[in-house]
Amino acid sequence: MKPGATGIRRLINATRYSYQGLTSAWHHEAAIRQEIVLITVLTPLAIWLDVTTIERILLIGSLLLLLIVELLNSAIETVVDRIGSDFHELSGRAKDTGSAAVLITLLLVTMTWGMILFNHFY
Template sequence: MTQPSPYKSTGGLIRIARAFGYSLQGLGAAWRHEAAFRQETLLAAVLIPLGLWLGDTAGERLLLAGALVLVLITELINSAIEALADAISTDHHPLLGRAKDIGSAAVLLTLLLAGAVWASVLIPRWI
């Protein structure tokens, strides 16, 4: 039988508070160390209010804002993969390179999805 990890918490309000703190640390680290995250965050800071203003219904507002939040989430996951890969080795390794490329592809697909969502909501109004 394996022993439980000594790093896992048992739960409760203290766990929730610590998890929130770790999440804020992660956002801060992404802001400090990841240029792409900073760029996408600044873009979202402009476009989310615009999407909330341009959306006619609650569903449209959610789609426009949510697509941008999804880009940020995907960028955070990609940045975590890249940091972990770099911690393992900064030497070229095909599997680490593949992991980084796949993470980057996930960000690209999410950006394309966000563009498609915005286009599908807004273009019909102008045509």
């Protein structure tokens, strides 16, 4: 952001930079595209299902958390790739740790959706 930007100008700049980040992630990361499609399909389902408000928040919130973690993982991978292409143990650990965070979040999404749907249909 430009130094000294305050108030509404700072908010406009931050919004523009966030949009640029989402657009870049969409163009460069297949996992982001897949997860956005998943969110696009499952969010209307979560709204349509006869579940409590809290359960609906958990269903949609777990999907959004997955996207957040994937965006952070992509950011880590981009920075590591920017530093260099030669192998370094710490670079590998950073990428693997980010990937593990995505995996755990996917497990959380699966568990949340599975338990809520199981509770309502069985």
